[in-house]
Amino acid sequence: MTADDRVLLSRAQKWTLVVSCLSVALVVASMAALYTALPNIAVATGATQTQLTWVVDGYTLVLACLVLPAGALGDRYGRRAVLIVGLALFSLASVVPLLVSTPWWLIAARAAAGVGAAFMMPSTLSILTAGFPEQQRGRAVGIWAGVAGSGGLLGILGSGLLLDYWSWQSIFVGLTAVGVFLLLCAFTIPESRQENPPLMDVMGSVAVVFAVGLVVLAIIEAPVRGWSDPVVVAGFGLGVVATVVFVVWELRADHPLLDVRFFARRGFGSGSFSITIQFLVTFGVFLVLVQYLQLIFGYSPLGSALALAPMMVPLVLLSAVAPWMTTRLGLRLMTVTGLLAIAAGFYFISRLDLDSTYVDVMWPTLIMSTGLGLTAAPATAAIVADTAVEKHGVAAAVNDATREIGAAIGIAVAGSVLAAGYSHNIAPAIARLPPEARGPVADSLAGALEVADRAGPAGQQLADFAKSAFLHGVEQSAIVLALIAAAGAAILLVWAPGRASPDAGASRSPAEPAQRSRIPRPPLASTVEKERP
Incomplete structure (x- = not known):
């Protein structure tokens, strides 16, 4: 370890890291928290399946749309200021379901919370990259990436715990309380912005x-x-x-707003691609495994969340040290190894059957989270390092946008393959059922188990057949996600940069990106980063 690696963070910098990490955890946790509450929301509000879909997706859609402009606003008007505005909007929107709980009001409230989240997410990262010494920036980004990657599990775990004792509205009480607390905390961290910014x-x-x-x-x-x-x-x-x-x-x-030539730089481009693949497969596996644990093992929402919680351990621990490892091994080796580990985990998940135990589920998820821990932080750090300091808000927004787009693709692909596999394999049983039972059985395993339960002992054969059909869908979706991760690793083997030469950092100014594209780009605005207490 060099002297540069031993640069200590001040108390104020540590507090800034805590506030930023908790804020990004809130954004990601809010995305996943309602998964376990959808059945309760349907019963309480009378929401249709389409409306339930938009209760979740309205938040994701608005967040993905606005995150790039929001990152630019942070660079221009102040990253702390934009974070504060985002936390205020998020907290106010989370209060609405406590006052009016019709489906359309709930969808509107989630969309409004997505606006707040779009302001929050890029600010949490750019505050760190602009305010931390260069020697500690990688470690801070690693911790941020580990927390962001664990946010989905934290949301599922927290909502499952609340639903064991209270109604679905308790989730919004929790989101509001955490949002208000972090809003007050945000006033205590330093401000940073681009001095003399160009027109928006x-x-x-x-x-x-x-x-x-x-x-x-x-x-x-x-x-x-x-x-x-x-x-x-x-x-x-x-x-x-x-x-x-x-x-x-x-x-x-x-x-x-975003110089698209940045994507021609190997670090920026391959880092963005890597994050897209990571979140595609991660949210895909959440969709598959949460249903598997609840419908095959019979776990409660809280039980399924606790079953997945061990994934956080290797993810968080490795994310903290992965930037240090990347300086010695190179981005290529870290990202390729990580994605191959994720692909291996999916392969083992595809081998699950009706006789599998929790251990058979746990160790493949630990392999996947190890792979995610190896690649998440280095990819994020590569995007930031390939961008000048005054554009770190936009760089953070690119990082966040690729996460949201990857998550949306992963949920869509895994959901489509899972549904198609189930539908194809359940079809022979549907023809032998009474007309009134065919619809629920064809729609989902949950519907089939409900029909089988009403049929009493005679329904056990239907339940076993439906579970087997569902497992075919799980197998097919896991194989598809494994192939996507493996293909991503193959692309990054060629695309991602290797280990930088020892004197690479000495030959450029602090604001100059680590990787250069052969494509010329316009000169950066002559701006200087301004820090204010």
Whole structure:
């Protein structure tokens, strides 16, 4: 360990790290917290299946759309200020379901919370990268990435615990309380912003909202409507058009929202790709395993959350040291090894059957979380390191946008493959059922188990057949996710940069990116980062 590695953080910097990590954990936990409460919400509010889908996805869609413009606003007007605004909006939106609980009000409240989350998420990372010494920046980013990666499990665990004692509205009481607490804490951390910033890229901001929004909307609707549905096809088509408009505008703009040439840099581009793949497979496995634990093992929502909780241990521990390992081993080795470990974990999950035990589930998830711990923090650090300090808000927003897009794709792909596998294998049993039982059995394993339970002892054969059909879907979705992770590793083997030379950092200024693209880019605005207590 060098002298630079032993630079100690001040008490104020440690407190800033705590506030930033808790804030990003709140954003991610809120995304997953309602998964376990959807049945309770349906009974209490009379929400349809489509409305329940949008209770969850309305938050994700708005967050994904607005995170890039929000990151630019943080660079321009102050990262702490934008974090404070985001926490205030998030907390106010979380109060609404406590006052009015009709389905459409609930969807609107979640969308409003997504606006707040979009302001919060990039600020939590850019506050750290702009305010920490270069020698400790990697460690701070590693801790941030570990907490962000564990946020989904924390949300499922917290909501499961609350639902064991109180109603579904208790989740929003918890979100509001944590949001208000962090809002007060945010006033105690330092402010940072870009001095003399250029004009805001309004056209680029509008274009990226449409580009991301339309693509994510199509991804969300595809499992429900079908991938060939006109609405889904139109969403993808218009999203591609908006993306082309965004890219062309950004290439021509004097002060772009996001200089798309950054993606030609190996660190920035491969880091963004790696994070997309990581969150695609991670949220895909959450969708599959939560249902597996509840429907096959019969676990409660809290029990299923506790069963997945050990995943957090290797993820958090490795994320803290992965940046240090990356400086010695290189981004390529870390990301490729991590994704291959994730692929191996999915392969073992695909081997689960009706006789499997919890141990058979636990050790593949530990392999996957080890892989995620190896690759999450280095990929995030690569994005930030390849961007000048005054653009760290936008870099953080790119990191966050790739997470949201990857999560949306993962849920859509895993859900579609799981549903298709179940439907195909349950079909022979449906023809022998009474007409009134066919719909619930065809829809889901939960519906089939309910029909089997009402049938008494005679329903055991149906329950076993439906569970077997569901396991076929689990096997197929796990194999698809394993192939995606393995393909991502193969691409990164060629794309990601290797270990930097020992004198690489000495030959460039602190604000200069570590990796250079051969494609020329416009000069950065002559701005200096301004720190204020």
